[in-house]
Amino acid sequence: MVFTSYCLRSEKKVRRYLRGFIDSLRLTVKGGTGGNGLPKYGGVGGQGGNVFCIAKENITLNKVKEKWTTKRVYAGHGGNSHAKAILGESGKDENIEVPLGIRVYRDDGKLLADLNEEGAKALVARGGYGGSHRSGWLGIKGQSNIIRLDLRLIADIGLVGFPNAGKSTLLKAVSRAKPKIASYPFTTIKPNIGIMEYPNLRSISMADLPGLIEGAHANIGMGHKFLKHVERTKMLLLIVDINGFQLSPKHKYRSCLENIILLNKELELYKKELLEKPATLIINKMDTPNATKNYDEIKDKISHLSEILKDYPEEMCPETPLIFDDILPISAKSGDEKQIQYVKERLKDILDLNDEISKKKDMEENAKLIQTLKEEIAEKAQGSQQFHR
Structure with a gap:
């Protein structure tokens, strides 16, 4: 009875907050x-x-x-x-x-x-x-x-994860944002933007989106309302709890690896083009008991998602497995300054590298287009000469 009344009060509070x-x-x-x-x-x-x-x-x-x-x-x-x-x-x-x-x-x-x-x-x-x-x-x-x-929020990085994965804690650690943080699901109920600042005056924006749940692609749990904000980001930053996650007693417990696969699936079902964005993975809460052991068991599997999907039910597996630019095991809550600085530097380097790759692709495509146009002009000129003869 106490738990039920608490849930009802929480739901009303969420609704009031969302009105703003x-x-x-x-x-x-x-x-x-x-x-x-x-x-x-x-x-x-x-x-x-x-x-x-x-x-x-x-x-x-x-x-x-x-x-x-x-x-x-x-x-x-x-x-x-x-x-x-x-x-x-x-x-x-x-x-x-x-x-x-x-x-x-x-x-x-x-x-x-x-x-x-x-x-x-x-x-x-x-x-x-x-x-x-x-x-x-x-x-x-x-x-x-x-x-x-x-x-649709415009940010360099879109922070995506299931509830209570530590998104808000990470955003607070790497930026000056002050999102609400607590040890229960759905603390974040509206998007927050944080700015990561660097000594060379560079700044990178990160959007912390409210936690998704299974079925978000079908707008369950306000999925569309928040997934749309990922569309305008340059890079996806997925964050998962090394200990796995269970939304409530009515929901199935999902391991860390299952959460990664399900996040991949939800993004794909909402819009396949999202999987074309660069992606980085953060494994959070590495300061908890058995975290290192659990991570050692799955780190190779994360790097080869396409090879392990056959071991999972077809309905939870994406058609296009994500390939992560980097996998960062951290504890966002620990306040370890060296660890946080490393995360910031890696995110900046990955963004810059993918920007360079994108520019190179654009230059190659433009060069091909220019060459095609030149060939068309030459063909038309040759045809015109033959006509005048």
Whole structure:
């Protein structure tokens, strides 16, 4: 009875806390109606105002919601043409400042814009044209759309793991972030961003995402709400408890190796492209009893996941096993400064190495494209010469 009441109180607390975090917001946007024309003088009405979304730093969806409390954004109407002003005045545009990393969708699911850079701008509702002889001198109504602002955090590293693996503890250790930490599942119920700083003034951002559970790909446990934030990271950092994990007495205990396989599977089922990202693995809680022995038993298997999947049920095995750039056994909670510095340096080196590989691939692809274009131009030129002969 006590346990049940505790769970109910915890669930209510989680719901209250989540109300303060918004990563999706729907708005009704409408362009202004064009002004009426003036038949007597051939006057043209003013263009209706447009509605734009503009990406800005230090903006959150909470701030967007606070500014547009009615969730309706209407641009100004164009002015009518009259004897003293043959061309009607244009309606006022409305700009919705949104966070970096916003995708703007129309209500029918069409992607209107992907705003990742400061100042990136997208038209989401066009104003109507002013009245003229073509429209019988009547102003045209502006576009009306229902849009969804969908936030996907932008970070260099996405920290992924099952509950209570030590994600928040690691984030706190490597950065100045202050996530809530406790020894029970689902301490983190909204994403946190930490910044790893280096002596050369380099900084690397890390997103700590709430713990996944089996079935996250199917949106169990708010899976989609948080897995989507992994999409914009450069690298995946998986973290698992060397002692394994059991969500509750109703759930099956999963060993450390099983957790690695299941995380791989959840990422694949949500979006296969995620497995193309560089990935590093942290084996946490190495300060616990028998941790070293347990790690010695599985470290070779982790490096050869494709070879051991046959020993596990087909439903829990991914089609594409992850190949980790490095496997780091640590104790995030111990506060060992040398260990934490080593982790930071390894993550930086792995990021830099993969950036170089990506640049090289882009250069090779560009070189191939340029060569193809040159060959096409040469063929067309040769064909043209033969024609003129």
